[in-house]
Amino acid sequence: MKDDEGKTPLDVADTEEKKCILREAMEATRIAKTHLPERIDSMDEFEKLNDEQRQAVTTTEGYIRVIAGAGSGKTNALTHRFVYLADKLGIPPSDILCVTFTNKAAAEMKKRIRRMIGDFGMGRISTFHGFCVQLLKEDGHVLHYPPNFLILDEEDANNMIERCLEKLKISSQQYTIQKAKEIIIQYKHQNPSTEFLIDYPYPEVLIDTQMTTLMEGRKIASHADDRIVLEYLYEQRKAFALDFTDLILFALHILRNNENTKTKWQKRLQYIMVDEFQDVDDDQYELAKILSDYHKNLFVVGDPDQMIYSWRGAKVEHILNFDEGFPDVQTINMNVNYRSSAKVINASNSLIRKNKKRIEKHLLPHRKEDGHAIYFHAKTQKEEAEWIAKQIEAIRGYGVSLSKIAVLYRAHYVSRPIEETLRNHSLPYTVFKGVTFYQRKEVKEVLAYLRLIYNGEDQAFLRIINMPDRNVGKKRIEFLRDYAENHNCSYLAALSDNINTPLFENTNGAAFLELINEYKESHKEHSLTDLLTVILDKSGYEEHLRKSGDEERLNTLAELKQSIRDYEKDAGEETSLESYLHDIALYTQADMKDETESVKLMTIHTAKGLEFPYVFVCGMNEGVFPSQKTQNPEKIEEERRLAYVAFTRAEDQLFLSDAEGTNFDGSFRYPSRFIFDTEQVNLDYVVPLPAHLIGQNINPSNPNSPDIDAGIFSIGTKIVHTIFGNGEIRSIDKDQSCYLIAFEKTATPRMIRFSTPLKKIE
16 A cells, blocks of 8 residues: 555655564465455355255255265255355344364355355354353353363363372272273263262262262262262362263253253254264254254254264164154255266265165266276285285376375274385375374463463363473372362362472472463453463473474474464454363364375274275275174174265275285185175276185175175085084075074084185085
8 A cells, every 4th residue: 555655654664673564464464365265156156056955955944854975065055055044044143053073064164154155154053062062151050060161172081080090099900091981971871961960869968069969979989980980070070171971961951951041042043954964862863853843943964874973872763764753854865976986986886775774865976987996806915005005106106196095994903014015115194093183292281271271270280280390299299189179179279378388399389370370360361372472481381392302392382373373363353262272172183184295094984074086995804894893784784884985985086905814813804795795897806806705705785696696505505614514504694694504513503604614515
């Protein structure tokens, strides 16, 4: 901008310092303009929808179920539906609840919506846990919880459990952290709602307050399970801390038991949309049911063929039987796949139609090119890994970035020979194992400073009191623990009460207290970026990292600073220490992004929601995939859904592979039933599969496949087993891949797997 004389602010700046500031401001403005997303016309985008997507967008009233096949554009439909409700129907965005299963998905939806209708309001687009945090911040007071309650992420909860076990003098040999956690979660679900905090079930205890109840209960509990549960609940209640299990349980308790609060939320939320409905558990299902009961506008979208989280409580019946739980349900099918090539789609369709518990659908490829679906059978695992490495080298030779290639497997142990071979071929790779950015040690420690400033909780105190070293060792920590216990106060308060005693004379505890107390009072006056900067400086933490010379940790710290700048930029005026800590606690691995130039190695569960031009699925062996642990029909169907998820991650080319050899139990390795479920007509076999492997293979899930059926013995066939000897096949259980055989040497018939070597008696 120039003045009347044609001069810019830079020309008239009278000092070099002012000029420097102006240059930085001008550069920031230039970058901001460069990165502004181009506004798109929502009506133009609406016209690009296919008929089924348009129907899902414009059918707004009542209970609606959308069966959206893999790659059928469900995120696009959800986004346009939100825009349609807000922009065309005039519904206030704050009256629309859209539930996704990851923060990453929620952020992507917000980004798309912002490009179409601007930033006048994003409504309530969040995960189930994120919505429950909103509800509890507003109405948690009915359970005597303050708005600034603490959210425990998984590591925080584990640390709290570990402290409880130490206090109770229970060794890790008696109870692992995982075992204790399972007991706590089970207890919380079995006891009605939040009665474990409000109405402790021991009748001898006189209930005055929640804390008194828990303290008295701890004294009389005799069984180790009860002692662990009560100690954990006591520590939680002392810090007003909720773990992920509590978020939904507390929200449900309020909605079930407080009519005014329930009615308020029901009336407020005129339209509710739930993504990935095949993955909801019973509590999430009930939450959606309660919230939609006033306006009766509930829109759910999902794919029963991609339900792979039963171990997390998900039930495919919630979407399969949606029309039985709600009145006048309209069902819309979205079957056009925009992601994958025709051959990948054909292979995926062939595989999944072998499942019985599903809603019948057939994906239709939108893309014209055929692509490839390839199967390679190796003699050894080393040969399988070498083949994969050579295919990757060939793909890179075409100018394709390694970041567009993924190697998927059923379990992490399968990756070992792949990793070794990729290293031998100098092919860089990244293994996704679950240690995310926000779980790294240095990030957790810096966030602990912010959490301690925010509400003085014990978890954060114990993490950072000696980071960097302040000479507050084990003896002093034990003293603080006992003092806090006896005076019903926090560790921070215990330190404050005793800082002038001889025990803390030769420590840096006083400076630590001064730092925390100063910003406990004034943190609202600072931006998050400024607060972080001053904490890192005054605490000595950043200097400590620099002296350690750990460049990787310093790089992580720099990335954390940038992430907070980005958070402030995105959140705008809504930024606060409270909102930041709540949002960070809800982050998951699915929210992390990796764009490094490397092959991506990950389990199929981790790959859910991702897509890559080139996908390798290795270890396709019976007993590996499907897992040896999943032999009943229901589990086999979930394993097949998992294979379907793996197949449909591929955009252009799908590579399947297995190897001969032996399993951990000494049994011979056969090709997975999922190879045969896919049917040979849909796969390009690199090498012919030996006939004996087809004949001895597992259950043909496709009873119409002549190649497989020909290799299975019929009822009445007389056979020889290497151990049991002569026998006769009495029945065939294809679901469990077993024969029922009456042997001459055994008093009762035995179930024997198809993969067991048997010789027919002519």
